[in-house]
Amino acid sequence: MSSNNNRYDDEFKANAVKMVVEKGRAVSKVAKDLGVSEPALRRWIRANKEPEDATSKKLAELEAENKRLKKELEYTKDTVEILKKSVAIFVKPQNH
Numbered sequence: 435m436s437s438n439n440n441r442y443d444d445e446f447k448a449n450a451v452k453m454v455v456e457k458g459r460a461v462s463k464v465a466k467d468l469g470v471s472e473p474a475l476r477r478w479i480r481a482n483k484e485p486e487d488a489t490s491k492k493l494a495e496l497e498a499e500n501k502r503l504k505k506e507l508e509y510t511k512d513t514v515e516i517l518k519k520s521v522a523i524f525v526k527p528q529n530h
Contacts, residue, residue, distance in 0.1 A: 442470070450475055451482045 442450075446468075453464045454475070461479070465472045 447478045448482070451478050454479060455482070 450464060450468055450470065453459050454461055461472055461475055465475045468475075
């Protein structure tokens with residue numbers, strides 16, 4: 435005997451969510467037409483939105499890291515230029 439969680443496959447759930455999210459149909463109407471409960475359909479919709487939220491969060495983290503790394507790279511480039519100039523001063527032949 436299968437559990438309720440396996441009653442509907444992922445494709446069925448995705449199509450049900452698409453009917454509400456992309457086509458703008460009412461949750462109650464879609465649930466009734468498909469023979470599912472409204473709370474179940476609302477859970478599927480929430481579950482479908484979570485990856486977008488996770489993706490947005492990950493993107494924000496990557497953007498922050500990218501900004502930090504750009505600053506670090508600029509600092510490192512400046513440091514290298516200063517060190518090159520310092521080495522040039524010390525390597526110049528000294529006339530006594």
